[in-house]
Amino acid sequence: MIPIALPLLDATEADAARDAVLSGWVSQGPQVAAFEREFANLVGARHACAVSNCTTALHLALLSLDLAPGDEVITASHSFIASANSIRYCGAVPVFADIDPETYNLDPVSVEAAITDRTRAILVIHQMGMPCDVASLSTLADRHNIVLIEDAACAAGSQIKVNGQWEIIGKPHGAIACFSFHPRKVITTGEGGMLTTSDPDVDRRFRLSRQHAMSVPDTVRHGAQQVIFEDYLFVGYNYRMTDVQAAVGRKQLQRLPELVARRRSIAARYDELLGNIDGLRLPTEPNWAMSNWQSYCVRLPDRLDQKAVMQSLLDQGIATRRGIMCSHREAPYRDQKHQDLRQSELAQDHAILLPIYAQMQDGDVEIVADALKKELCG
Incomplete structure (x- = not known):
């Protein structure tokens, strides 16, 4: 797993x-x-x-x-x-x-x-x-x-x-x-x-x-x-x-410097392996920011079912998480007025978080990337 x-x-x-x-x-x-x-x-x-x-x-x-x-x-x-x-x-x-x-x-x-x-x-x-x-x-x-x-x-x-x-x-x-x-x-x-x-x-x-x-x-x-x-x-x-x-x-x-360095290395490898898939949006790091890559979040093409992709990866021994939740969709905040939150909702519904942690081996990164490629490219 x-x-x-x-x-x-x-x-x-x-x-x-x-x-x-x-x-x-x-x-x-x-x-x-x-x-x-x-x-x-x-x-x-x-x-x-x-x-x-x-x-x-x-x-x-x-x-x-x-x-x-x-x-x-x-x-x-x-x-x-x-x-x-x-x-x-x-x-x-x-x-x-x-x-x-x-x-x-x-x-x-x-x-x-x-x-x-x-x-x-x-x-x-x-x-x-x-x-x-x-x-x-x-x-x-x-x-x-x-x-x-x-x-x-x-x-x-x-x-x-x-x-x-x-x-x-x-x-x-x-x-x-x-x-x-x-x-x-x-x-x-x-x-x-x-x-x-x-x-x-x-x-x-x-x-x-x-x-x-x-x-x-x-x-x-x-x-x-x-x-x-x-x-x-x-x-x-x-x-x-x-x-x-x-x-x-x-x-x-x-440990923090070495943990961040390893996560940045894993994120860079994900970028290499997933960068040429049509319709897959990878996370963007502005030139004024350096992320610790606490999470690596990819946005699936709208045509794919988020939960089905996640279930298929789980069946192959790969854990993922859905895009970050939207509080306005939860019971305590559903009745609260707010402006258009379209991008927030799309991120929750179409993004998934891929495994990333310092002990992750290069081979594990490739397994995750290959499995996701198959879901997207057939």
Whole structure:
């Protein structure tokens, strides 16, 4: 069986987790703090705050805007439903804009058309690890005096060219960037997330919010030579990452360059093997973007049945996934008004994600490509 994805974990991560367990400190502690420092240093962020997953990261990012009922946040329907849900968690309204069919990322023209006097923010998504057009979208946000937040769940290790220089996603290029460490991502802690920001006050709010708004962290209380009583400053949450997860994350972070390099090599090989098939649309990497290739997404000719192709590949031992979901087609958002989302719907209905992971052998890539060719060419 060739799986759709496979995290690269071995004795290195197992030993790190074991050391954390045996240290006696398994909840949020020194490993989390070290992971935050190392992640911030890698992406060039002033602050990084680890949390339990990317959905909680998105929630905290949006809470920092003090959204009021009726406030609007523009985002893509063509994304995992957590993007839209995190807006709803804050009592705000997600407003869906359409995507660019070449990159599967938000189309700045569609975003601008969705802006109203109630718009407070744009939640952009680096879909499948492909950097979105941050330059255009941040200019748009600045012009309308609204905040740009990056859903970088899939984008650890991706890069974008800014003023002629390559920068890793996560600096951030908006006000806040949010990452996921789910097993489907390039690096994993099992579950887990990270927020990065340049604003120390926003970072402080994240750190309070993730731990019930406790005025004195338990790490400080346990190390104090005097008795300390904490206060609870506002309604917070239990969004903490554990030290066991962070210990694994630190080792994964060391692997990130080699993981991205291998994925880029596999994507290039897919390009070679599939590039001359009539009607098959391969993913496009703009000249200002370097994807980590968290996913490799191809668009099938409209004449083919997406599910039938996927089933045929599965029968041959090849796992795939359908195109990224559209939130506006799901029950919580079906009745919500939105503009034309034709490109988002076409991407969901006609695209499939092919297997890609660092341990994938060249022969496996050829097996997948050959099987797909047979489906398309007979």
